[in-house]
Amino acid sequence: MIPPLSDLPREFAFIKRHFLALAGPAALELSDDAAVYTPPAGRDLVVAADAMVENVHFLPSDPPETVGRKLLRCNLSDLAAMGAKPEGWLLTLACPKTIADSWFTAFCNGLKQDQLLFNVHLMGGDTTSTRGPLVLSLTILGSVVPGQAVKRRGAREGDSLWVTGTIGDGALGLRVLQGKLTDSSGHLANRYRLPQPRVGLPLHGLASAAMDISDGLLQDVGHLARENNVGAVIWGPQVPLSKAAQHCGPQWLETCLTGGDDYEILFSVPPQYDAKLSQNPVLPTVLGPVAVHKIGVLTAPEKGIQTLGANGEPLIFKQSGWSHF
Amino acid sequence: MIPPLSDLPREFAFIKRHFLALAGPAALELSDDAAVYTPPAGRDLVVAADAMVENVHFLPSDPPETVGRKLLRCNLSDLAAMGAKPEGWLLTLACPKTIADSWFTAFCNGLKQDQLLFNVHLMGGDTTSTRGPLVLSLTILGSVVPGQAVKRRGAREGDSLWVTGTIGDGALGLRVLQGKLTDSSGHLANRYRLPQPRVGLPLHGLASAAMDISDGLLQDVGHLARENNVGAVIWGPQVPLSKAAQHCGPQWLETCLTGGDDYEILFSVPPQYDAKLSQNPVLPTVLGPVAVHKIGVLTAPEKGIQTLGANGEPLIFKQSGWSHF
Incomplete structure (x- = not known):
């Protein structure tokens, strides 16, 4: 049987x-x-x-x-x-x-x-x-399509740096679940548990290079810069934060920029495409349109990775992993 | 920098x-x-x-x-x-x-x-x-090549059952490494640590069904039989054992047949190909020719899975996992 x-x-x-x-x-x-x-x-x-x-x-x-x-x-x-x-x-x-x-x-x-x-x-x-x-x-x-995969290499000095969605929610969500932070909206824990992969993002013909943000925005900008032998300036106030993340207060900015678990896309855009994207900074994905934000620019390699505050002052973080730049 | x-x-x-x-x-x-x-x-x-x-x-x-x-x-x-x-x-x-x-x-x-x-x-x-x-x-x-993958399904009652290489070396090798058995040749421990995958075995056009033996020969014959809604007879004395395995003695036969870690190929051969393979039971692989052995035949489903000894007597094992057949 x-x-x-x-x-x-x-x-x-x-x-x-x-x-x-x-x-x-x-x-x-x-x-x-x-x-x-x-x-x-x-x-x-x-x-x-x-x-x-x-x-x-x-x-x-x-x-x-x-x-x-x-x-x-x-x-x-x-x-x-x-x-x-x-x-x-x-x-x-x-x-x-x-x-x-x-x-x-x-x-x-x-x-x-x-x-x-x-x-x-x-x-x-x-x-x-x-x-x-x-x-x-x-x-x-x-x-x-052969030849249309967007890689980490391909970016050049002068390309602008963009991110999809908002940054830091996942890292803050982990702190909420660990009891280190409160978020009555539930948004942050939800983003930690359920990242929103930007499947279908039309990067080909727009981005010179791209990668997903999983190790923390600053670390991943460092990876992208290193792969392309360039430096980068990140404009701290331009990094998009969700309302729930903003509500946590400025003392959590470092966690947002270095905490990881974002699963948003970091991509570089050559000057000839930058103006058009800046005019209408929204891109389609299979789950609907997503806002994209310009957060910085790629520079000469000797500049390293710099994060600047609202008045152009350098922001120094303990945990960026890239302070030796 | x-x-x-x-x-x-x-x-x-x-x-x-x-x-x-x-x-x-x-x-x-x-x-x-x-x-x-x-x-x-x-x-x-x-x-x-x-x-x-x-x-x-x-x-x-x-x-x-x-x-x-x-x-x-x-x-x-x-x-x-x-x-x-x-x-x-x-x-x-x-x-x-x-x-x-x-x-x-x-x-x-x-x-x-x-x-x-x-x-x-x-x-x-x-x-x-x-x-x-x-x-x-x-x-x-x-x-x-499309359509040439050999699957677990496709075998029929009357097809013969074959295996590559030798059976039981891996299971015995584990016992050697655990100190439960000695093998001065080193063959058994070596087979446990380094299975010989039969890459390149020309199964298409020869085998009606195939699978790799990883859970133990008797269990895997059971899987193949179940997937094809047939039974099987395995002729115990026909199961190929290495010299090192034979040297361990008949009390280790159950371990050989049920122990797993073989990574040999079990395959069924329709009657029209059986005679030719029986005449010259060697097949090429990328690592050289490998001997293959006929170990049994697929039967009507109501027969279940039977292992027979040298005189046609049923061999009953404690650990076959298929005693309820």
Whole structure:
């Protein structure tokens, strides 16, 4: 007699119970050794992988619905930064035995919502046990017209620096969840738990270089500058902050600029496109239009990375990681 | 001043120091948000992901050179089981702070050897910290002529069952490393640490179904049978054992048949191809020819999974996981 699902080895039953509903056609019902996927003809693939660890990237108290969505969205943000369209994703889990089955039900329900939002399906993966914290690793596949991927390299001195959305909400949201800060609006914690990947942002033909902001705006401007052998000036007061972030007060500006967990897009715009974007600083994404803000300009490399205040005075931060510039 | 490598944030310096030498052209020097990869024209992609956890899939005492190679080879084995050609791989690491930098030097040196052997390059990945054990997650991309991927489904009653190489060495090797068994040849521990993925095995046009053997031969025959709604008879004495495995004695047969960690290929062959393969039971792989052995036959589903001894008597194992058949 062929055993019913309930008699399957635990791992297989677990996969079928929770993940089969997420699987797209490439996944072969998650019952094969690998996914088989026909890439879109005439396009390049864009591939990224990110891992998240319990207590490092998410909190045990976070709603399970948002944990998987955050991981998927971080990867979608990597694709968005390259101007790529999502195609599919794979997930590996190293699970401690202490996590209840219902946690994974909610985890997958959250992922199901995001699959609909971003039109993407699970292709495959692996589950294993661990005596340590939950570790999730997600690989995302996207596609792009050959030659149209926007990279970190390509920016030049004189290009302006832009960001999507608002900066610092995720970092402040973590402090709210840690009890270090209050935010009655709930906006900040929500942004920490559910970043808004700017999938579909039309970077090709506009941006000379782009990257997603995950390590903190100042650090990531540093990465972009280093990759292009330029310096940068960031105009502190021009960095867009949400109302909830502004409400926290100026003592939290450093956290906003250096805290990370933004998953917004940092991009450089050559002078010939700058005026047009400045006139109408809104760009479309698959989740709707997003405001973009000019926050600075790329300079000669010997200038390093400078953040300036309202009166042009340099702002020095303890934790920027780039004070040696 | 642009900082030299040594001033980079720790994670970036770590990635450049250890992984840049493994990166292929798609990896964009590991300095972008994602890899950009032109898939081979007119081929389907085959994608698999596997995770390995310290103390679950490898031992802290294992030589670091073999740990990464084992993970890569397990994934290569997934591709081999589908008849796919390796194209590239991504790696995420969740690293405890206690692992020395030199461990990763050796880890990557091992991977470098396997990249040469299997003609494949690193495309990208992610590193993060953890307070738990080391968790490695690898995603592999391969390619196949459309329609030629060999799947777990496709086998029929009457097809013969075959395996590559020898069965049980990995499971016995683990017991050797745990001090439960001795093997002066070193063969068994070596097979545990370095599986031999049968990349290039010409399954298309020969096998009706295939999968890699990782959970134990009997369990995996059960999976293959279940996916095809058939039963199976396995002829115990026909299961190929290495000299080192035979030397352990018959009391270790159960471990060989149910222990896992084989990373050989289990495949079914329709009657019309069986005679020819039986005449010359050797198949080519990229690492040279490999002997294949007929170990049984697929039966009507109501027969379940039976393992028979030398005189046709049923062999009953405690740990087969399939005694309810």
